[in-house]
Amino acid sequence: MRTGVHICRGNWSRKEEVLLTGDYAPLLDFFESIKVDQMVLEYATPRAGDIAVVAKALASREIGLGVVNPRTSTAESVAAIVEQVEAALAYFRPTQVFLNPDCGFGCFANRCVNDELTAVAKITNIAAASRILREKHG
């Protein structure tokens, strides 16, 4: 069984300006010290900073790469997801990279940040991007 830790900057509001902002640099010692297989990280928002920041700390771990923002109404394109993952391949091997949204689509039952149709569109594009990436890098 695989274990992971998910970290984000808040997912209760669509107002980006109320959610936390800053890269993972202050948490790198923590990343290196905990005994889990994977860190599941927000990376679809600029508030999360650059992927290079976590590269060294996660060199021998998996990264659950956030490739879609759960709080927006438009699905990220397959091409944009592929491009983001390929940028991460400068630091990670294909087997280290999982593709996931930045966070859940409804962490608080009566404060869900999206609707089902949009959520379906977003995960459909994640799966499509993964198929392309496997063809190209498999």
Add this chain to the structure above:
Amino acid sequence: MFTTTQVGSWPRSRELLGALREKNKGRMSPQAFNAVADGETRRCVQHQLDAGMDVIVDGEQRRDNFYSFVTDKLDGTKLMSLADMLDTLEDKAGFEEMLDTLDVPASAIRNPTCVGRLARRQPLAVDELRFVQQLTDKPVKVALPGPYLLTRSMWVGAYTRKAYSDKLELGQEVVRILREELQELAAAGCSFVQFDEPVLTEVVLSEECDRRTFM
């Protein structure tokens, strides 16, 4: 390689929210609520299978939120809205103002407040895992609240001090409970357990960016 999955939660339908409200008010039995949630979970899982996702989640359709749901499973806890908790705070006006600034409706967000010694009445998420396993042969991921999030949110001094001397003692109990859960999920064939620690960023970023969370 490039395995696809989700972080955990899925939007709730109007029907499910109605059932959740009735359950929370004691007007619907947990069994009747679960029957509604079963249907919602089936649809959520089907969407993931149709999309071609690799590791499947249940969409947290049975959960009020990703950490408050433990009140369904643990003795010594009570589901309280942030509005309920306001009365126990010394700086009530300050907390209300903070919630307003953060765009958090105090009545809509609920907390798993520790009000007595904790005991696991039933596993936290083994039921969720087993249900999804009935729907698919694909690997299943389960999210659990991390020990820091859970300890921090459960500790509401006015209630918790009667049962635990400090946050450290409560935290050790929370870790013990999560460890037992992890072992049971592994034994039940879970493929991936993810611990959610969304407020760790607050600890390190809050001062720098002058923003915070309510959890």
